[in-house]
Structures are given as structure tokens and as C-alpha cells.
Amino acid sequence: MRTKLVAGNWKLNGSREANQRLVSGILASADAIASAEILLCPPFVYLSEIGARIADSTVMLGAQHVAIQEGGAFTGEVSAAMLKDVGCSHVIIGHSERRSLFGDTDEIVSARFRAADHQGLKQILCVGESLEERESGATMKVIERQVGTVLDTVGVQAFADAIIAYEPVWAIGTGLTATPGQAQEVHAHIRSIIAASDAKIAAGLRILYGGSVKGSNAPELFAMDDIDGGLIGGASLDADEFMSICRAAAGTI
Numbered sequence: 101m102r103t104k105l106v107a108g109n110w111k112l113n114g115s116r117e118a119n120q121r122l123v124s125g126i127l128a129s130a131d132a133i134a135s136a137e138i139l140l141c142p143p144f145v146y147l148s149e150i151g152a153r154i155a156d157s158t159v160m161l162g163a164q165h166v167a168i169q170e171g172g173a174f175t176g177e178v179s180a181a182m183l184k185d186v187g188c189s190h191v192i193i194g195h196s197e198r199r200s201l202f203g204d205t206d207e208i209v210s211a212r213f214r215a216a217d218h219q220g221l222k223q224i225l226c227v228g229e230s231l232e233e234r235e236s237g238a239t240m241k242v243i244e245r246q247v248g249t250v251l252d253t254v255g256v257q258a259f260a261d262a263i264i265a266y267e268p269v270w271a272i273g274t275g276l277t278a279t280p281g282q283a284q285e286v287h288a289h290i291r292s293i294i295a296a297s298d299a300k301i302a303a304g305l306r307i308l309y310g311g312s313v314k315g316s317n318a319p320e321l322f323a324m325d326d327i328d329g330g331l332i333g334g335a336s337l338d339a340d341e342f343m344s345i346c347r348a349a350a351g352t353i
């Protein structure tokens with residue numbers, strides 16, 4: 101049985117004041133949720149402060165992005181070692197917004213995945229097809245390419261602690277959610293791609309769904325065999341909504 105994980109990806113949102121309220125709201129009920137893991141991924145500049153706030157709780161800290169380089173003359177970048185240093189256990193890799201807006205190719209995503217691996221950060225590798233790709237029947241091929249490039253670069257062993265998030269691009273921030281059946285089909289396929297290299301790692305691999313997850317649709321998504329939690333954007337900025345998703349993951353609603 102895989103423990104479900106709910107990760108809040110705040111994207112480019114937040115302020116010290118807003119974070120204070122949001123984290124207080126989350127902490128007020130997080131410890132009551134024993135059977136699911138909760139992860140917060142704020143922008144880099146807030147990691148230390150939020151890390152200190154959640155230090156005595158079960159809530160974990162993650163970053164949204166990581167440099168390929170370990171250090172040196174790379175203005176504006178943040179390394180995996182720095183993320184570890186401020187208390188991150190996880191890092192999101194290859195989010196569709198990084199891929200479509202900031203030029204992260206499958207090769208660059210693989211290099212980021214490897215940089216995180218060297219520091220023992222757990223990667224949340226994001227994959228997902230665009231609407232055009234889905235409508236042309238290319239969904240599984242896109243997923244195979246996105247997962248396959250990382251797998252070929254780092255090897256299956258690097259997936260022993262990693263997480264994959266399936267985020268159909270057409271469902272991100274649009275209010276359109278993949279049906280539980282659509283998501284399950286892709287999740288099962290992702291697991292089979294990993295299983296072709298190592299059945300045991302595939303069986304333990306957590307595969308999150310992301311794309312307009314809310315408290316209202318989380319229970320039916322999380323009921324599917326291969327959906328092991330969620331990567332939450334908009335709804336992670338509202339403590340009540342986020343915690344209702346966490347309760348769904350814990351099976352308490």
C-alpha cells in the first residue's frame with residue numbers, strides 16, 4: 101500500500117503575510133492527518149521562513165525548481181545543495197510551465213533530475229500532454245518520451261525515491277479535470293513504463309495527479325488504483341480547500 105502524498109505547488113504566488121495565514125491554517129489541522137503526507141512548495145525566497153514554521157510538524161518542504169549546476173558563475177540559479185541546506189526534502193522537476201515557458205527540454209529536465217538525485221532530494225517529475233497532443237491521440241507517446249528520457253539518463257534505480265506527477269496541460273488552472281478514468285489510464289501506463297525496467301520500484305512508485313484538483317473532486321480521483329495523491333496548484337493557496345484535499349488523501353472523508 102502506497103502512502104498518499106498531497107503537494108501544494110504555490111507557483112509564483114505568496115507574500116510573507118499571506119504565507120503566514122496560509123501555513124497557520126494548514127498547521128491547524130495537518131497533524132490530525134496521520135495517513136497521508138503533506139508537502140508545501142513555496143517560491144525559493146520563502147523556503148527558509150516556512151521551513152522554520154513547519155519544523156515541528158509532519159508537513160514537509162519542497163522547492164519548485166532546481167539548477168543543473170552545483171555552483172559557480174550561474175547568476176540567478178539555486179542549487180540542489182542549497183535546497184537541502186534550507187530544509188527541502190523534495191523538488192518539483194519539469195513542471196509544464198517550466199517546459200513551455202522557460203525552455204526545459206526532456207534533456208534539461210533529466211539533468212535537473214540528476215542534480216537533485218546527487219543531493220538526495222526526492223524529485224517530483226512532472227509529465228503530461230497538451231490538449232492538441234491528447235486530441236491527436238499522442239498522449240501515451242508523449243508520456244513515454246518524457247518519462248523515458250529521464251529513465252535512460254539516470255537509470256531506474258533513481259526512481260526508487262522519486263515521485264511522478266501526471267499533469268495534463270489542458271487541465272492545469274483551467275477548471276477542467278481529467279476524469280478519474282482518464283487519469284487512471286495514464287497513471288497505469290506510467291507505472292508500466294517503470295515496471296519494464298524494475299517491477300519492484302514500479303510497485304512502490306507514487307504517481308500524483310495534478311490539474312484542477314479540488315476538495316470536491318479529490319475523493320473520486322484518489323479512489324483510483326494508481327493515483328497516489330495530488331500536485332495542487334490554485335487550491336493549495338486556500339488552507340481549507342487544501343486540507344480538504346489532504347483529508348481525501350487520508351481517506352477521512
Ligand code: 13P
Pocket residue numbers: 109195267271272273274275310311312313331332333334335
Ligand atoms: P491547478 O491545481 O491550479 O490546476 O495547477 C496544477 C499544477 O500545475 C500543480 O503543479
